[in-house]
Amino acid sequence: MIADIANYISTHSAQLGTQITAHIGISLFALIVAVVIGVPCGYFASKSAKSEALVTAPFEILRVVPSLAVLILLIPIMGTGVKPAVTALTILAIPPVLLNTSVGFRSIPEFMVESARGIGMTEREMLFKVRIPGALPMMLAGIRTALVEIVASTTLAAKIGGGGLGEIIFTGLGLNRTDMLVLGGLLVAALSLLSGVVFDVITRRLLRYKYV
Amino acid sequence: MKKVVRRMLALTLTAAMAIGFAGCGSSGTGAAKAEEKSVVVGSKDFTENEIVAEIYALALEDAGFTVERKMNIAGSVVHTSITSAEIDLYPEYTGTGLITILGMEALTDQEEVYQTVKDAYNEQFNITWLAYAEANDGQGLFISKRVSDEYGITNISQLQANADKLRFSSQGEFDEREDGIPGLTKLYGEFNWKSSKIYDNGLKWEVVDNDEADVATAYTTEARLTETDKFVLLEDDKHMWPPYNLAPIVRNEVLEQYPEIEEVLNAVSATLDTDTVTQLNAKVDVEGEEYEDVAEEYYESIKG
Numbered sequence: 001m002i003a004d005i006a007n008y009i010s011t012h013s014a015q016l017g018t019q020i021t022a023h024i025g026i027s028l029f030a031l032i033v034a035v036v037i038g039v040p041c042g043y044f045a046s047k048s049a050k051s052e053a054l055v056t057a058p059f060e061i062l063r064v065v066p067s068l069a070v071l072i073l074l075i076p077i078m079g080t081g082v083k084p085a086v087t088a089l090t091i092l093a094i095p096p097v098l099l100n101t102s103v104g105f106r107s108i109p110e111f112m113v114e115s116a117r118g119i120g121m122t123e124r125e126m127l128f129k130v131r132i133p134g135a136l137p138m139m140l141a142g143i144r145t146a147l148v149e150i151v152a153s154t155t156l157a158a159k160i161g162g163g164g165l166g167e168i169i170f171t172g173l174g175l176n177r178t179d180m181l182v183l184g185g186l187l188v189a190a191l192s193l194l195s196g197v198v199f200d201v202i203t204r205r206l207l208r209y210k211y212v
Numbered sequence: 213m214k215k216v217v218r219r220m221l222a223l224t225l226t227a228a229m230a231i232g233f234a235g236c237g238s239s240g241t242g243a244a245k246a247e248e249k250s251v252v253v254g255s256k257d258f259t260e261n262e263i264v265a266e267i268y269a270l271a272l273e274d275a276g277f278t279v280e281r282k283m284n285i286a287g288s289v290v291h292t293s294i295t296s297a298e299i300d301l302y303p304e305y306t307g308t309g310l311i312t313i314l315g316m317e318a319l320t321d322q323e324e325v326y327q328t329v330k331d332a333y334n335e336q337f338n339i340t341w342l343a344y345a346e347a348n349d350g351q352g353l354f355i356s357k358r359v360s361d362e363y364g365i366t367n368i369s370q371l372q373a374n375a376d377k378l379r380f381s382s383q384g385e386f387d388e389r390e391d392g393i394p395g396l397t398k399l400y401g402e403f404n405w406k407s408s409k410i411y412d413n414g415l416k417w418e419v420v421d422n423d424e425a426d427v428a429t430a431y432t433t434e435a436r437l438t439e440t441d442k443f444v445l446l447e448d449d450k451h452m453w454p455p456y457n458l459a460p461i462v463r464n465e466v467l468e469q470y471p472e473i474e475e476v477l478n479a480v481s482a483t484l485d486t487d488t489v490t491q492l493n494a495k496v497d498v499e500g501e502e503y504e505d506v507a508e509e510y511y512e513s514i515k516g
Contacts, residue, residue: 075415075418079422079424080411080415080418080419080422080424081424158384158410159411159412159415160411160412160415161381161409161410161411161415161419161424161425163409163410167384167410170383170384170410170412171383171384171385171387171388171410174383174384174385174413175385175388175389177388
């Protein structure tokens with residue numbers, strides 16, 4: 001079996017390279033879109049209970065629809081390929097980013113905001129010097145959850161011609177070939193873990209003050 | 213209060229037992245009847261196989277059999293079902309018998325394939341292949357009508373010559389399978405597709421119809437091939453693929469007990485050609501009719 005896997009890698013190395021690159025590309029693209037949408041929405045949600053319900057509900061409802069179903073539903077609208085794949089993954093990734101951002105903003109101790117106001121900061125200064133740094137750890141934790149989930153789910157992109165490591169897995173399923181299934185599964189798992197580790201390194205740099 | 217609950221419980225229990233016994237009773241008489249003249253018809257888990265199995269069942273009922281139906285058995289276990297006598301007969305494909313079940317080398321002559329599987333099944337499994345139908349549900353490639361017209365492609369040789377202008381869509385396995393691209397390459401030459409992408413098998417029609425790919429794989433009796441204004445099935449001009457003719461396979465034990473089965477089912481097979489089967493598939497998969505209704509309608513039409 002290990003020999004089978006090694007053999008597959010040696011005969012399909014170019015293809016594997018493209019698949020891994022495509023996998024990472026789709027994942028990162030979806031993550032960026034999810035952050036761009038999720039963080040502002042999370043900030044808005046942290047303002048009041050009403051705004052939270054308003055923003056969270058639609059994304060939570062969307063999130064319940066399985067990604068595979070989202071993909072198929074998007075075909076008449078967006079066709080096939082990378083676009084619908086990124087959309088489906090973004091829908092999957094927004095809730096963790098949004099909710100953690102919202103919790104992060106709300107968990108800032110009142111006395112910090114009071115002190116900031118006390119020393120004469122403007123609202124704008126308070127946002128950038130107190131609120132955002134205060135919410136950042138939670139926000140990053142949410143983005144990390146989303147990232148790991150996206151990398152694992154990008155597998156589905158292969159169903160609609162988006163490419164990625166799912167191609168090996170679905171082909172292996174069709175051919176009933178364990179070597180391909182194991183290789184594809186391991187690569188996705190490794191990529192998912194690796195992305196988590198890389199993200200942790202970045203987090204440590206961003207939150208240096210916590211670790212001095 | 214407690215008493216009431218207890219009484220209710222006793223009542224439900226009695227009722228349940230009564231139903232249980234009644235159930236036993238009816239299945240008992242069923243078994244007794246079954247000794248008269250009864251067969252179990254099975255089918256694989258896709259439309260075409262279900263329709264054909266249902267036609268067999270109707271023909272057998274017409275010939276005075278009591279037919280028990282066990283439809284929708286996964287393709288990978290249907291062979292075990294018949295060898296373990298859970299079903300008595302089902303529609304099988306000669307090529308599947310040869311390559312998948314017997315694990316033999318692919319042959320391309322349909323008569324030769326049929327004789328080979330007939331002999332081997334009889335010897336190894338005690339199963340008889342009755343006469344095969346002309347209908348061939350084999351591997352194939354189709355292209356969009358537009359591209360077919362533009363480049364004048366109607367067979368796989370022409371496809372190979374024009375491959376660099378065409379976008380290929382596969383379900384993944386076709387790129388790897390010995391009877392897929394590797395085999396085609398050996399027989400027809402290299403296919404230098406303009407692009408080659410992987411899609412879910414169910415999407416191929418949409419992908420080609422929406423002009424996101426030009427060529428895709430299909431089985432030769434797939435329902436949507438009836439949409440000849442959109443899709444063109446390519447001729448396998450160098451005979452790459454083995455024939456997959458439809459035929460009923462029956463356990464010898466059952467056939468010895470009821471030899472008349474042969475005549476009944478051969479009469480059905482004689483009417484089934486590739487076009488007919490494709491159209492039957494289309495009635496279910498495209499027009500959304502129930503396979504039982506389609507089978508019945510067809511059987512009425514051939515009963516004459």
